Amino acid sequence: MLSLEGLQIVQDDFRLEADLTLAAGARIAVIGPSGAGKSTLLGAIAGFQPAQAGRILWHGDRIDTLPPGRRPLSMLFQDQNLFPHLTVAQNLGLGLDPSLRRVDHRAVDAVLERVGLSGLSARKPAQLSGGQQSRAALARCLLRARPILLLDEPFAALGPALKAEMLALLAETAGPALVLMVTHDPGDARAFADQTVLVAEGRAEPARPTATLLDHPPPALAAYLGQG
Numbered sequence: 679m680l681s682l683e684g685l686q687i688v689q690d691d692f693r694l695e696a697d698l699t700l701a702a703g704a705r706i707a708v709i710g711p712s713g714a715g716k717s718t719l720l721g722a723i724a725g726f727q728p729a730q731a732g733r734i735l736w737h738g739d740r741i742d743t744l745p746p747g748r749r750p751l752s753m754l755f756q757d758q759n760l761f762p763h764l765t766v767a768q769n770l771g772l773g774l775d776p777s778l779r780r781v782d783h784r785a786v787d788a789v790l791e792r793v794g795l796s797g798l799s800a801r802k803p804a805q806l807s808g809g810q811q812s813r814a815a816l817a818r819c820l821l822r823a824r825p826i827l828l829l830d831e832p833f834a835a836l837g838p839a840l841k842a843e844m845l846a847l848l849a850e851t852a853g854p855a856l857v858l859m860v861t862h863d864p865g866d867a868r869a870f871a872d873q874t875v876l877v878a879e880g881r882a883e884p885a886r887p888t889a890t891l892l893d894h895p896p897p898a899l900a901a902y903l904g905q906g
């Protein structure tokens with residue numbers, strides 16, 4: 679269980695509070711107006727964004743005191759963060775061992791097979807299509823097998839068909855991980871997440887059933903969805 683207890687993040691005149699609990703293995707969408715703090719929330723959980731107050735716990739143990747690399751999570755951004763000068767296999771290996779000395783190549787091949795990239799391990803990212811790059815970036819997260827997966831608009835640059843394919847692949851391959859996915863598309867939230875965290879008006883709200891939230895949006899969400 680991931681618990682955010684009295685979390686407060688302040689950047690200049692921006693302020694975000696979060697008090698919520700998310701179950702291990704849950705699929706959670708994070709939705710809300712532009713600039714509301716969705717990326718900030720993920721950044722705080724990942725440890726890239728300092729919090730001014732509160733605690734973050736995973737199964738009761740504090741993780742907000744750990745550096746980002748020691749937290750039990752992987753994070754995937756929209757720009758995929760693949761290194762252009764490294765092969766697909768090396769990019770994946772970096773997720774396991776930054777020195778690339780102790781990489782289990784069988785595990786790399788197995789995860790590439792799971793995401794449909796068998797045989798492409800020697801290519802550089804530029805030799806992959808956009809969809810294949812997304813698969814490689816997802817594979818790197820899956821290979822790390824951390825229990826929390828944070829995704830910040832991971833597939834926003836893909837067309838609708840590829841995006842649907844990636845969401846399905848994510849749902850299929852994330853296994854027991856708790857997945858938090860920032861999205862601007864309510865359709866993504868409905869398709870992927872049975873629960874949604876609304877970030878609006880300075881607060882990350884406790885997760886609510888996605889269908890209920892989107893069918894009966896509070897004013898801040900209704901305005902953002904164009905239903906205000």
Ligand SMILES: Nc1ncnc2c1ncn2[C@@H]1O[C@H](COP(=O)(O)OP(=O)(O)OP(=O)(O)O)[C@@H](O)[C@H]1O
Nearest residue numbers: 689690692710711712713714715716717718719877
């Ligand atoms: N380095 C920074 N210093 C000061 N304020 C910042 C900094 N980075 C972001 N902010 C502010 O923090 C607020 C939250 O930004 P954040 O990127 O988390 O929003 P978001 O909900 O993810 O937005 P979007 O949907 O547009 O990506 C915004 O008002 C933004 O201007």
